Amino acid sequence: MPADQRRRVDPARMVAFEVLKAVRVDDAYTNLVLPALLREHRLSGRDAAFATELASGTIRWQGTYDAILTACIDRPLSKVELKVLDGLRLGCHQLLAMRVPTHAAISTTVDLVRFRVSQGAAGFANAVLRTVSQQDLAAWITQVAPDAATATSHPAWVVDELRAALGRDDELEALLAADNAPPKVTLVARPGRATRDELPGEPTRFSPYGVVLAGGDPGQVRAVAQGRAGVQDEGSQLVAIAAAAAPVEGSDARWLDLCAGPGGKAALLAALAAERGAGLVGSERQPHRAGLVRKALSGSQGVLGVVAADGTTPPYRTGSFDRVLVDAPCTGLGALRRRPEARWRRRPADIAELVPLQERLVGSALDLIRPGGVVLYATCSPVLAETSGVVTAVLQGRDDVVLEPVELDVPDAEGPVPGTVQLWPHRHGTDAMFLALLRRR
Structure with missing residues (x-):
């Protein structure tokens, strides 16, 4: 690909794409592979936060997005090249769950697929994502996800296990929603080595040693960098x-x-x-x-x-x-x-x-x-x-x-x-x- 086309590929979206590939191919864990990719692409601040939400959110909502994509594609998803499917899922998350303008979500995803797959795959991705963009997430869920498992992007057997563990149905919806909410970063001060007062953030509700970090890179917190505190x-x-x-x-x-x-x-x-x-x-x-x-x-x-x-x-x-x-x-x-x-x-x-x-x-x-x-x-x-x-x-x-x-x-x-x-x-x-x-x- 010419250098000018490579430059058009957004680094944050490239990182998210690489995370999806690592999870799919190498059985990697998102929270372990993502930091290394952020460092490799030299992303920080808002770009790092965008890449993190794009990768993690896409994986969380994969089940729902696959149901939507099935309704938009004239072939089984199993017949779609996996690299293209990764790109389509990333596009869905930008269109349906992130504050990304429609034209930006589609064009950047198409650029990514063109760079990582082919020109033909880029045209296919463009057509599919334009169809996805015709409705919002709530409308799509009403159309393609009548059951709680698909609507909340959980395998049906997992929903059954969580329902049994709760022992009640009236909290199941709240639990499934909590599973899909990005977790806040929590720090712990290790007693005798650090105090909670020296950590930035709001004190945790139950642990006397924790704080909830308002934002930023926890690795930049002095006590964390020195090993006197940690992310936990x-x-x-x-x-x-x-x-x-x-x-x-x-x-x-x-x-x-x-x-x-x-x-x-x-x-x-x-x-x-x-x-x-x-x-x-x-x-x-x-x-x-x-x-x-x-x-x-x-x-x-x-x-x-x-x-x-x-x-x-x-x-x-x-x-x-x-x-x-x-x-x-x-x-x-x-x-x-x-x-x-x-x-x-x-x-x-x-x-x-x-x-x-x-x-x-x-x-x-x-x-x-x-x-x-x-x-x-x-x-x-x-x-x-x-x-x-x-x-x-x-x-x-x-x-x-x-x-x-x-x-x-x-x-x-x-x-x-x-x-x-x-x-x-x-x-x-x-x-x-x-x-x-x-x-x-």
């Missing part, structure tokens, strides 16, 4: 706080984060442990993620070490810890606003694969704590099989364990089992974290 959802902060707050009988010197990667909760736990003269071991199965934990804990007090180890067969002595956090691998359906691609990547079969792993991890953790010690089990999924199902199975399989109430002062957060906690994005503004506290007799 308030729900994740509350998991670490609850793990540290649970009373234990006797010694309280050795703590373990059994599934510590990438290290955000471990960093807060280590800071809380250091305040009490305790120490934390960070354990993570995958070596590269264990490296991320080491980086997150760099400079922290209260760190006994970081180990790359399988949590189901841990290399620690039985009864050698006083408290253990098990933030288990899960479907992640409680963090769809933050990880929009998860709704399209996960399948119902994943639940059946993950639940036995979660049960084994909790069982290992219970073996690792001494009598009187505690295990906090947490997931960023509200799916009942991963929450109450795991807790019930563990309790039925052991006579040396008792379930105790989680000590968090958060209203309207009753979990599916008495004493457990279930946070919700539409109620609490957090990811849908589940917490259960188990004590070894």
